[in-house]
Amino acid sequence: xxxxxxxxxxxxxxxxxxxxxxxxxxxxxxxxxxxxxxxxxxxxxxxxxxxxxxxxxxxxxxxxxxxxxxxxxxxxxxxxxxxxxxxxxxxxxxxxxxxxxxxxxxxxxxxxxxxxxxxxxxxxxxxxxxxxxxxxxxxxxxxxxxxxxxxxxxxxxxxxxxxxxxxxxxxxxxxxxxxxxxxxxxxxxxxxxxxxxxxxxxxxxxxxxxxxxxxxxxxxxxxxxxxxxxxxxxxxxxxxxxxxxxxxxxxxxxxxxxxxxxxxxxxxxxxxxxxxxxxxxxxxxxxxxxxxxxxxxxxxxxxxxxxxxxxxxxxxxxxxxxxxxxxxxxxxxxxxxxxxxxxxxxxxxxxxxxxxxxxxxxxxxxxxxxxxxxxxxxxxxxxxxxxxxxxxxxxxxxxxxxxxxxxxxxxxxxxxxxxxxxxxxxxxxxxxxxxxxxxxxxxxxxxxxxxxxxxxxxxxxxxxxxxxxxxxxxxxxxxxxxxxxxxxxxxxxxxxxxxxxxxxxxxxxxxxxxxxxxxxxxxxxxxxxxxxxxxxxxxxxxxxxxxxxxxxxxxxxxxxxxxxxxxxxxxxxxxxxxxxxxxxxxxxx
Numbered sequence: 001x002x003x004x005x006x007x008x009x010x011x012x013x014x015x016x017x018x019x020x021x022x023x024x025x026x027x028x029x030x031x032x033x034x035x036x037x038x039x040x041x042x043x044x045x046x047x048x049x050x051x052x053x054x055x056x057x058x059x060x061x062x063x064x065x066x067x068x069x070x071x072x073x074x075x076x077x078x079x080x081x082x083x084x085x086x087x088x089x090x091x092x093x094x095x096x097x098x099x100x101x102x103x104x105x106x107x108x109x110x111x112x113x114x115x116x117x118x119x120x121x122x123x124x125x126x127x128x129x130x131x132x133x134x135x136x137x138x139x140x141x142x143x144x145x146x147x148x149x150x151x152x153x154x155x156x157x158x159x160x161x162x163x164x165x166x167x168x169x170x171x172x173x174x175x176x177x178x179x180x181x182x183x184x185x186x187x188x189x190x191x192x193x194x195x196x197x198x199x200x201x202x203x204x205x206x207x208x209x210x211x212x213x214x215x216x217x218x219x220x221x222x223x224x225x226x227x228x229x230x231x232x233x234x235x236x237x238x239x240x241x242x243x244x245x246x247x248x249x250x251x252x253x254x255x256x257x258x259x260x261x262x263x264x265x266x267x268x269x270x271x272x273x274x275x276x277x278x279x280x281x282x283x284x285x286x287x288x289x290x291x292x293x294x295x296x297x298x299x300x301x302x303x304x305x306x307x308x309x310x311x312x313x314x315x316x317x318x319x320x321x322x323x324x325x326x327x328x329x330x331x332x333x334x335x336x337x338x339x340x341x342x343x344x345x346x347x348x349x350x351x352x353x354x355x356x357x358x359x360x361x362x363x364x365x366x367x368x369x370x371x372x373x374x375x376x377x378x379x380x381x382x383x384x385x386x387x388x389x390x391x392x393x394x395x396x397x398x399x400x401x402x403x404x405x406x407x408x409x410x411x412x413x414x415x416x417x418x419x420x421x422x423x424x425x426x427x428x429x430x431x432x433x434x435x436x437x438x439x440x441x442x443x444x445x446x447x448x449x450x451x452x453x454x455x456x457x458x459x460x461x462x463x464x465x466x467x468x469x470x471x472x473x474x475x476x477x478x479x480x481x482x483x484x485x486x487x488x489x490x491x492x493x494x495x496x497x498x499x500x501x502x503x504x505x506x507x508x509x510x511x512x513x514x515x516x517x518x519x520x521x522x523x524x525x526x527x528x529x530x531x532x533x534x535x536x537x538x539x540x541x542x543x544x545x546x547x548x549x550x551x552x553x554x555x556x557x558x559x560x561x562x563x564x565x566x567x568x569x570x571x572x573x574x575x576x577x578x579x580x581x582x583x584x585x586x587x588x589x
Contacts (some may be wrong), residue, residue: 002560004497006086011185013192022046022389025453029053031061032141036064037184038191043396050449050456053118060104061097064139066121067127067478070415072134074124076101077163080142087184093376095140095182098157100140106164107540116459119476128169128176131486132413136161138180146184154180190242199288199300200245201340207231207296208331212588214292219335220342221290226277229269229313229324235301236314243310246286246343248303265312282327283309286339287406290332295389298330299319305346329462363429370435374513378435390515395419400445401438402428405484405503409555412479436507440520443508444488447524448481451532471534485557487535490562492589494569495527495580500589523582530579531565538564 008014013034017023023030026049033053037045052066053073064077078101080094104113105121106128113121127133140150160182165176181505183191190200212225236243269276283306288300303310306328333339364380371378377391398418403411410417410424411489417424452475458464461473474480492500500506512519539559569576 004385005269008085009190013189015349016192026053028081029079031081031188032064032077032142035141035188035191036066036075036077036139036545038188038194039183043391044449045136046449046453047445047481049483050452053456054120060114060117061101061380062105062117062120063101065117065124065146067120067133069127069132069413069478072128072132073137074133074135075137075139076105076143077139080140080144082143089149090127090140090142090144090182090184091318092147092149092153095150096157097154098138098140098154102161102164103155104346106161109129116214116476119473120478123478125168128165128238133176135177135179136165139183140177140181140184141589144184146182146186150182150184151180154182154575190245194245199302200242201239201287202288202300202562204297204299205301207298208323209296212292212296212475218264219338220333222329222331223290223292223296224327224329225296226325227328229273229276229316229321229326230318231328232283232310232328233313233316233318233321237309243301244303244307245340246543266316269316269320269324271312273320276324280309281324282306282329283329284329286342287330287332290330298332301330304343331395346411361429363431363433367394367435367438371438372516374435374439374510376435376439376515378438392438397438397442397445398428398439399482401433402487403450404441404444404489406489408479408482408486408558411485412482416557430504432502433504434507436513437504440506440508440514441485442450442525443520444485445481446518446521447468447485447528450521450525451475451528452480465538467533469542471532474536484535486555486558487531487562487565491566491569493565494582496587496589497573497577497580497584498589506587506589508587520586523586527580527583530576534565534568534576535561538568 017031017034020034023034023045026033029049033045033049036042036046036052040048042048048066052064054062054065061078062076063079064075066073066075066077068074076098078094078098080090082090104117105124108121110118110122124133138154138161140154151190158178161531162176162178165178181187194200207225208228208231209225212223215222215224249527265280268279272279284304285306286302286304287298287300291297291299309326313324313326316324362378368378368380371392378394379391380394399411399415401423402408402415402418405428407427418428419425455464455468455472455475458468464472474483477483488495489503492503493508496506508520542557542561
């Protein structure tokens with residue numbers, strides 16, 4: 001294999017990655033957390049890291065195991081960091097380690113699975129069997145160039161995983177998608193650039209057409225036309241996923257089964273190419289510049305609707321693509337806000353994010369204005385512009401508020417309902433919600449992540465006390481954070497030592513609210529360290545009575561924990577009370 005010349009100036013993400021001191025705590029997983037925060041468009045990578053990083057000396061090649069019940073997604077990832085950036089390829093055997101990782105997580109005997117992996121394994125298997133996970137992604141993240149050998153190993157790992165999943169679920173029709181991806185230098189750079197640019201493909205190209213319909217509007221112009229399927233096939237084969245840089249979800253892949261839309265599109269192209277135009281909804285694409293004379297030329301292209309059509313044509317035979325015609329709309333637009341809306345409203349093939357449905361809601365607008373007075377950015381609508389690290393987003397804080405106010409089940413399993421259902425939305429974001437209350441919950445969220453990461457590190461280093469190990473038995477569940485939000489909300493009166501008739505009236509004092517002030521998070525940190533040993537003891541008793549008890553699978557069992565904890569706090573006020581003093585100083589009811 002020919003050695004590539006590594007030019008650091010080509011990879012702008014490296015400077016941003018190395019300048020982010022918060023990432024250093026994740027050591028060999030730091031680049032993986034950075035890359036996945038871009039890939040998943042995470043609002044809070046610390047929360048992701050606290051939930052996803054698998055610690056332990058006997059990790060069975062599992063560096064990352066991430067479960068998102070709301071998106072029905074599981075990610076299993078392996079990290080590799082060469083001491084020298086820019087090697088021609090990452091070791092293929094590191095990619096093949098993902099075979100080992102998925103085997104341990106999905107098919108190994110539970111008695112043999114290391115204790116720190118057992119909870120993740122049981123959780124993942126249960127969700128696959130219940131149909132609450134529909135997609136597994138096998139990822140390899142590293143600081144070398146991408147290579148065919150690594151791709152070959154990843155493909156083998158994905159195929160083996162697909163076989164295991166079919167056995168596990170007794171589901172022979174491949175209804176669970178298993179995909180793979182290598183994120184090396186070039187892929188991570190594209191992810192980084194895509195956060196600020198909707199169109200990564202920037203070169204001029206001629207559109208092979210003779211006729212079109214032209215339309216104009218304020219800040220935009222467009223044409224509607226028909227292109228050969230072969231042209232779209234060539235674009236996809238040449239540019240791959242870069243072709244979908246402005247899209248919220250890339251091409252999902254070609255899987256040979258009847259209920260897979262990409263397979264059906266490919267079948268249409270193969271069986272009835274002459275009817276493809278009339279069967280298919282067509283494609284919408286953004287371009288930097290649209291030139292109509294003397295020939296139609298465009299500078300750059302990104303598919304914003306029709307990613308599955310484009311990808312399926314890419315997977316079709318050449319003869320089918322040549323015989324196929326596709327309806328396409330090509331739009332040039334120079335207004336950032338308008339581009340965001342074009343992407344949003346054209347994305348009907350892919351589900352619009354629930355939070356976008358409330359982007360013009362008066363409550364969200366008021367929270368934005370209120371936080372602005374404190375110098376904090378509150379983001380209530382999706383944008384291609386990178387969200388500042390210290391920003392608070394409506395989409396991210398909504399599940400925390402939902403759990404804090406008594407509904408951890410919706411928060412963990414069906415967070416989309418918060419924005420989709422009017423009743424749920426009004427309950428989570430009532431008219432009297434204020435920035436000072438949201439900041440209180442956000443600070444608690446930060447503190448939970450911090451405590452979880454520290455205890456996880458101690459367990460990994462085998463320096464944790466027995467009591468800390470018992471606490472980690474709770475914290476290692478994916479839903480543990482929502483459980484803790486619920487518990488803290490339920491014991492508000494015991495923490496504050498006064499009646500709390502409306503939990504939304506529990507607010508931070510204005511003078512401590514700012515983007516840089518961490519005193520509220522620190523206060524929560526102190527309180528959590530006092531409460532977690534008590535919670536661990538209560539949960540331990542619950543598990544003794546009911547071995548199937550699973551945080552936070554039951555709101556009723558969580559309610560019992562809260563009630564028992566109230567009694568403990570009352571009986572130990574002289575001991576625990578001082579641990580809540582800082583919260584009492586910084587908040588009002």
